[in-house]
Amino acid sequence: MNIAAAANEDMASISNVLIYSAMAVYTLAFLAHITEWVFGSRSKVGRTAAALTQPPATAPLPAVTVTATRKAGGTTVIERAEVTTRSAVGSRDVPDGPGAAAGDEKGELYGRIAISLTVLAFLVHLGGVVARTLSVQRAPWGNMYEFSTTFSLVAVGGYLLFLTLGKNVRWIGLPLVTSVLLDLGLAVTVLYTDSDQLVPALNSYWLWIHVSCAIISGAMFYLGALATVLYLFRDRYETKLASAEGKQPGRAASSVLGRLPAAASLDKFAYRINAVIFPLWTFTIIAGAIWAEAAWGRYWGWDPKETWSFITWVAYACYLHARATAGWKGRKAAYLVLIAFACFIFNYYGVNMFITGLHSYAGV
Amino acid sequence: MSKTTTPAPDTADESSSQARSTSTGEEPGLGAAGAQLSTAPSEGGGVPELGLVGWVRWCWRQLTSMRIALILLFLLSLASIPGSLLPQRGTDPAKVDRYKAEHDVLGPIFEKLQLFSVYSSVWFSAIYILLFISLIGCIVPRSWQFAGQLRGRPPAAPRNLTRLPAHTTWRTEAEPEQVLEAARKLLRSRRYRTCTAENAVASEKGYLREAGNLVFHVSLIVMLVAFATGQLWNSEGGKLVVEGDGFSNTLSQYDDLKSGALFDRQKLPPFGFTLEGFDATYERTGPQRGTPRTFRARVSYWEGADGEPRPRTITVNHPLEVGDSKVYLLGHGYAPVVTVKDGRGTIAYQGPVAFLPQDSNVTSVGVIKVPNYRDAKGNKDQLGFQGVFVPTFGGVGSGSMFSQFPALDYPVLALTAYRGDLGLDSGLPQNVYQLDLKNMKQFTDAKGNKLRKMLRPGETMTLPGGAGSLTFDGVKEWATFQVSHRPGNGLALAGALAALIGLSASLFIQRRRIWVKATPGEDGTTVVEVAGLGRSEWARLPEEVAAVALALRPDAPALPPAQDATDSAPTPADPAPGARP
Numbered sequence: 001m002n003i004a005a006a007a008n009e010d011m012a013s014i015s016n017v018l019i020y021s022a023m024a025v026y027t028l029a030f031l032a033h034i035t036e037w038v039f040g041s042r043s044k045v046g047r048t049a050a051a052l053t054q055p056p057a058t059a060p061l062p063a064v065t066v067t068a069t070r071k072a073g074g075t076t077v078i079e080r081a082e083v084t085t086r087s088a089v090g091s092r093d094v095p096d097g098p099g100a101a102a103g104d105e106k107g108e109l110y111g112r113i114a115i116s117l118t119v120l121a122f123l124v125h126l127g128g129v130v131a132r133t134l135s136v137q138r139a140p141w142g143n144m145y146e147f148s149t150t151f152s153l154v155a156v157g158g159y160l161l162f163l164t165l166g167k168n169v170r171w172i173g174l175p176l177v178t179s180v181l182l183d184l185g186l187a188v189t190v191l192y193t194d195s196d197q198l199v200p201a202l203n204s205y206w207l208w209i210h211v212s213c214a215i216i217s218g219a220m221f222y223l224g225a226l227a228t229v230l231y232l233f234r235d236r237y238e239t240k241l242a243s244a245e246g247k248q249p250g251r252a253a254s255s256v257l258g259r260l261p262a263a264a265s266l267d268k269f270a271y272r273i274n275a276v277i278f279p280l281w282t283f284t285i286i287a288g289a290i291w292a293e294a295a296w297g298r299y300w301g302w303d304p305k306e307t308w309s310f311i312t313w314v315a316y317a318c319y320l321h322a323r324a325t326a327g328w329k330g331r332k333a334a335y336l337v338l339i340a341f342a343c344f345i346f347n348y349y350g351v352n353m354f355i356t357g358l359h360s361y362a363g364v
Numbered sequence: 365m366s367k368t369t370t371p372a373p374d375t376a377d378e379s380s381s382q383a384r385s386t387s388t389g390e391e392p393g394l395g396a397a398g399a400q401l402s403t404a405p406s407e408g409g410g411v412p413e414l415g416l417v418g419w420v421r422w423c424w425r426q427l428t429s430m431r432i433a434l435i436l437l438f439l440l441s442l443a444s445i446p447g448s449l450l451p452q453r454g455t456d457p458a459k460v461d462r463y464k465a466e467h468d469v470l471g472p473i474f475e476k477l478q479l480f481s482v483y484s485s486v487w488f489s490a491i492y493i494l495l496f497i498s499l500i501g502c503i504v505p506r507s508w509q510f511a512g513q514l515r516g517r518p519p520a521a522p523r524n525l526t527r528l529p530a531h532t533t534w535r536t537e538a539e540p541e542q543v544l545e546a547a548r549k550l551l552r553s554r555r556y557r558t559c560t561a562e563n564a565v566a567s568e569k570g571y572l573r574e575a576g577n578l579v580f581h582v583s584l585i586v587m588l589v590a591f592a593t594g595q596l597w598n599s600e601g602g603k604l605v606v607e608g609d610g611f612s613n614t615l616s617q618y619d620d621l622k623s624g625a626l627f628d629r630q631k632l633p634p635f636g637f638t639l640e641g642f643d644a645t646y647e648r649t650g651p652q653r654g655t656p657r658t659f660r661a662r663v664s665y666w667e668g669a670d671g672e673p674r675p676r677t678i679t680v681n682h683p684l685e686v687g688d689s690k691v692y693l694l695g696h697g698y699a700p701v702v703t704v705k706d707g708r709g710t711i712a713y714q715g716p717v718a719f720l721p722q723d724s725n726v727t728s729v730g731v732i733k734v735p736n737y738r739d740a741k742g743n744k745d746q747l748g749f750q751g752v753f754v755p756t757f758g759g760v761g762s763g764s765m766f767s768q769f770p771a772l773d774y775p776v777l778a779l780t781a782y783r784g785d786l787g788l789d790s791g792l793p794q795n796v797y798q799l800d801l802k803n804m805k806q807f808t809d810a811k812g813n814k815l816r817k818m819l820r821p822g823e824t825m826t827l828p829g830g831a832g833s834l835t836f837d838g839v840k841e842w843a844t845f846q847v848s849h850r851p852g853n854g855l856a857l858a859g860a861l862a863a864l865i866g867l868s869a870s871l872f873i874q875r876r877r878i879w880v881k882a883t884p885g886e887d888g889t890t891v892v893e894v895a896g897l898g899r900s901e902w903a904r905l906p907e908e909v910a911a912v913a914l915a916l917r918p919d920a921p922a923l924p925p926a927q928d929a930t931d932s933a934p935t936p937a938d939p940a941p942g943a944r945p
């Protein structure tokens with residue numbers, strides 16, 4: 001019997017057309033985002049953003065108004081409980097920036113267009129990956145081309161999911177679309193591999209489990225890393241604003257960074273995403289070990305791919321520990337998590353390309 | 365739903381109290397109420413006491429401190445990097461030798477530094493042993509402490525509840541006792557552990573977080589033990605089997621056998637198998653032409669000394685499991701079957717000879733040794749053949765002996781022949797895939813050229829001068845198997861799963877405390893205060909406090925705020941633009 005049922009050529013070319021179309025739509029979304037930022041920089045709110053981030057001189061007691069909804073006799077009665085909060089000691093209390101459009105109407109319009117285009121591009125991208133799956137009749141993660149296309153698909157999917165859940169993630173839009181374009185560009189040029197079946201060693205249902213978890217972990221870690229990079233910029237900006245004398249941020253920096261969420265919000269976003277994904281990444285490694293046990297007779301053999309997964313895992317564990325330790329919050333932890341993500345990326349690109357191990361992919 | 369407005373910057377005395385605080389992620393300045401919200405270790409600082417005991421105690425405190433554990437953890441990942449960049453003896457000894465041959469300066473230095481066997485090197489072992497001592501030293505006392513916390517009561521309310529990260533207050537006409545009783549019931553129903561003292565209910569929830577954390581770290585120890593067990597008692601051997609041949613699990617049958625330090629090689633479990641056939645399929649078309657698609661070894665195996673043979677197939681991801689041992693399919697190749705007749709026409713050798721693949725199209729090389737040979741005159745001599753076998757020959761014109769496809773489409777065997785002393789009697793172990801040509805002479809044809817012949821199955825190469833002949837009868841496949849015995853797999857898996865569950869609990873469950881205070885106010889009403897404390901990562905604390913406060917309202921209906929009390933918690937004006945909903 002030949003499991004290599006002839007790869008469906010038509011589906012493969014449909015997939016390629018869809019991926020190229022998705023790239024075109026992502027490009028439009030990219031331009032719309034740029035336009036949003038440009039309009040936003042002209043807006044009044046944008047120009048006064050810096051002023052907004054200055055804590056008021058005579059601040060009233062910090063307060064959060066929490067309203068809760070209760071059902072009473074069929075009608076909804078809204079009661080309010082005013083809860084006073086104290087922010088964590090040592091943190092700056094700076095509100096989030098107003099967002100890319102900064103209240104500018106045209107900017108808002110382009111922002112919405114950009115998101116609609118991203119949704120469209122995501123659907124086309126999804127179609128491309130599904131067509132590829134149908135064409136190869138297996139999980140679409142047999143080589144680095146397929147891995148890359150799925151990776152960016154999941155990253156965009158995660159972003160759109162956060163948007164739907166009403167999270168404050170609009171700021172991810174521009175950097176995400178930019179990097180998705182880079183990723184897809186790399187995939188269709190350097191990494192492209194024709195649609196085909198897997199070598200026998202990769203033909204296992206653990207491939208579905210292990211690789212899908214790896215892709216989700218990677219894509220989410222990527223969003224975390226993105227937030228961390230922006231955090232570092234925004235944090236420096238806030239520090240400069242806060243220092244009475246000393247260098248104040250430049251105008252361009254103020255315009256862009258002033259519209260981002262507060263450093264504390266970015267940091268929190270990054271931490272949450274990393275903390276939630278860390279168990280999944282742990283599971284990815286366990287699933288990989290189970291698969292390795294079935295394929296090569298040992299669950300752990302310090303193969304380069306395994307070694308780098310371990311390094312990545314330890315780096316993220318260090319980050320989680322560091323966050324729990326006084327004195328390691330903020331920038332230091334941020335550098336740690338960037339190192340951790342760099343390890344992940346090296347494991348994915350570097351190890352496949354520069355080091356040969358058992359984890360050889362069908363293509364590159 | 366919560367709306368955030370601009371909170372005030374912190375006052376100076378809090379910043380300095382943070383500097384003094386050595387605890388992790390907790391609000392400072394709250395005394396017992398803020399303590400031990402996690403099992404995070406406190407940092408062992410300070411100067412060692414005098415004397416040996418003092419020093420030992422100091423070292424132990426350092427080793428089991430979080431900072432050192434973190435550094436060790438980081439060192440461990442750094443230490444594993446060279447092993448991924450340099451060839452390792454454990455996985456590919458031939459590559460190590462090649463590397464050393466190519467680098468005559470660095471090679472010996474790396475060897476000295478144990479860089480070719482990183483994962484069993486002294487320094488790598490030292491790091492992880494220290495790390496796990498640190499882990500044990502850190503986790504065991506924490507477990508006791510946590511057990512104590514479980515038996516104890518939630519800490520009493522701090523004097524000033526407004527200092528807590530989330531706080532709300534209102535006045536009511538209900539009696540303080542009534543309010544406290546209602547609060548206690550409410551918190552109980554929300555699965556808080558409660559404790560009423562004087563004018564306040566203290567409650568705490570989320571102990572599973574710490575339990576999960578401890579489970580996770582203990583599982584790490586379990587995994588290490590499992591890994592060590594596997595290393596010490598494992599055995600792993602390779603065996604090449606030609607179609608039709610068998611293998612039985614005894615030391616002498618292995619081509620090579622590696623085993624852990626404590627494994628008893630004489631006690632291999634009795635079982636065996638015969639390779640009935642081997643099937644391979646390859647991609648026939650497209651750019652991936654020649655890529656293997658299926659490898660399948662059909663075997664019949666038996667358990668015990670004389671068990672019934674049972675049929676099974678072994679494929680790449682599906683090893684044969686017999687008792688504690690597993691038989692994996694690793695590789696395959698071809699074995700030309702030949703018949704060699706000597707000078708008198710009697711059969712000097714007959715059977716398959718395994719050739720070793722050299723490339724992905726299975727161009728293979730091998731040698732045929734014929735030690736029991738007599739020439740035409742009946743004198744004792746020995747024959748040797750060097751051969752290249754290709755399963756798919758590219759055609760006569762191509763001039764190359766490189767296979768064009770891995771399947772047996774057009775098999776050709778090319779041979780050169782030698783006579784002389786094979787060197788088998790020297791007593792030194794010999795490589796079965798190489799000829800020692802030192803004492804051998806090559807056959808030449810009538811014109812004096814070196815004798816070389818390409819054979820299709822069924823064809824015969826006749827040696828000049830009536831020295832005999834070699835017939836290429838056909839081709840069999842062979843497969844290599846790895847037989848491994850590795851105890852501790854189950855324990856490792858259990859440890860890993862427990863670690864995963866513990867980790868999730870420790871990351872997703874929030875430990876928090878809520879206090880409800882009811883004190884008689886000056887105007888005869890009761891002042892109710894609800895305040896909460898969580899770990900700093902937890903953003904939903906205000907919501908939780910508000911939910912508790914709202915649920916308490918039916919039992920303690922709020923009075924409109926007294927005029928003079930408003931300044932303590934003013935209703936915020938419009939939230940700042942861009943504020944997070």
Ligand code: HEM
Pocket residue numbers: 314317320321324388389402403404405427428429430433434437495496498499502503506577581584867870871
């Ligand atoms: C071997 C690798 C290790 C890994 C992967 C690891 C991982 C983790 C993770 C993910 C957490 C959760 C952090 C959080 O609660 O936010 C944690 C907490 C903790 N770890 Fe480790 N750990 C390791 C080694 C150690 C060692 C050697 C020690 C002892 C010195 C230690 C002590 C602790 C303690 C006490 C906590 C609780 C912190 C808290 O509750 O705030 N860990 N660890």
